[in-house]
Amino acid sequence: MSGFTFGLAILGALVLAAVVGWNAWSTRRLAPRQAALAERVEPGEAAAPAPEPLEPVFDDREEAPLSLPVPVPERKPGLDALIxxxxxxxxxxxxxxxxxxxxxxxxxxxxxxxxxxxxxxxxxxxxxxxxxxxxxxxxxxxxxxxxxxxxxxxxxxxxxxxxxxxxxxxxxxxxxxxxxxxxxxxxxxxxxxxxGHDAQLGFTLRARQAAWSPGYLHQHAARFGFVTGAIPGRMVLPAVQAGHPPLLVLAFDSQAAMAEDPEQTAIREATLSLDVPQVPRHEQPFARMRDAAMGLSASLDGVITDDNGREIRPEALDVVGADLELLYDTLESRDLAAGSPQARRLFG
Known part of the structure; x- marks a missing residue:
């Protein structure tokens, strides 16, 4: 074999190795991100809570001692002449x-x-x-x-x-x-x-680059208090009072959650929602929604968007929060305070 032919063979081998390496890197970069082995979340389980990346929002109950009483189911509301x-x-x-x-x-x-x-x-x-x-x-x-x-x-x-x-x-x-x-x-x-006063808010969390596996999404959402819901592809932030609707809902593709090998499925977006009239004002649901959206978008390398795919900036979230305060005032003036039995029935 001549020196020229040998040189071409070496060059071809190097090019082939580079192509194989590039394809492997691209495949790995675009593959769904996996949950850490130490914190992998199995179906039906929630990961152990970890320190939240943002300052949490507390209400008066969260300042109570750790030995809180078990929540007592609320008595089913009766007939009310108001509604x-x-x-x-x-x-x-x-x-x-x-x-x-x-x-x-x-x-x-x-x-x-x-x-x-x-x-x-x-x-x-x-x-x-x-x-x-x-x-x-x-x-x-x-x-x-x-x-x-x-x-x-x-x-x-x-x-x-x-x-x-x-x-x-x-x-x-x-x-x-x-x-x-x-x-x-x-x-x-x-x-x-x-x-005229029914508000159901929703933010979409979209992956910037690599998609997420269900376990990866569960792992990060668990850090904000979310637990696996009864419906596949749904996680909830439970209400403090037993029997009440969840404070927040985080939903993603149910087909991905039910896949034979869910960790190999790719999730590129998830929806974070709040049913305003169903959740009491004192639970500060929007503040928790804002913090969860910002924290999850940061830890998942995602972006917060509206239904049309437009990015929502943090200052825009503050404007929404101010508008909600006015809505809460209006509902209370009508004796239909958010989270009350009457409001949960009327807006149900």
Missing amino acids: DAIAPIAIDAPVPGEAALAALPGTRRAGSKPFAIEGLNEATQQWETPQAGQRYTAFQAGVQLANRTGALNEIEFSEFVVKAQAFADAVNGAPEFPEMRHEVARARELDQFAG
Whole structure:
């Protein structure tokens, strides 16, 4: 072999090695980032909390001693004249709870609106959902005036009347129904108010370069208190009060979460959302949302964008926070404070 041919062979080998090396580097650079082995998050588990990269937002409860009592589930809210059309049902003699339960309709809705029957407990003198072993001296039937499906209409009100009358007949009661046109008008006004003050905020976290694996995303989100939700591809920041909706939701591609080998799937974006009327103001949900968005975007090498892919700067987040304070004030002036039982029902 001549020296010239030998030199070409060496040059070709070097070029081939360079190409192979470049392809390997590119593949590794673009592969989904993996969770650290010491902190890898398995499906259904949350990583152990680590120090948060940003200064956390505390409320008064977080200053309490570490031995906090176990949260007690909130009592299910009853009918409320503010958001329900209510029909009192008078009875001549106390009715056992078993009889009341047997008389309840098969469904608890009138159209798309929640329907409920409550009894006045003879012993406690409190309104409650009928229970076996109790006796009731009066009843009331109610239907919600509005929710996110719209206002109560005439057909739904008529269905409410039919169901309430059937229950009253079964317990030998006499119902007194409110005037339909008045209640439908109230429903429309309440729905109009709700439509103008319903805020559901969402930020999108997008990867700048390398995508994320589900475990990598879980690992970083766990540092901000997020835990795996019941739905694949969903993590939540739990509420302090048991039974309440989560403070925040972090969602990503559910197909990636359910993949046969999720760690080899690529996630390029995740959505951080806050349902404003569902979360109490004192929980400082927007401050936590802002800090989580900024912290996650930094640790994941991502960027915060709106639904149209435009980057959201930190100063813009502060403006949103100021606008929310005005919304909170308006809701409270209507006795529909964010996170209250009435607001959670109306905006549900």
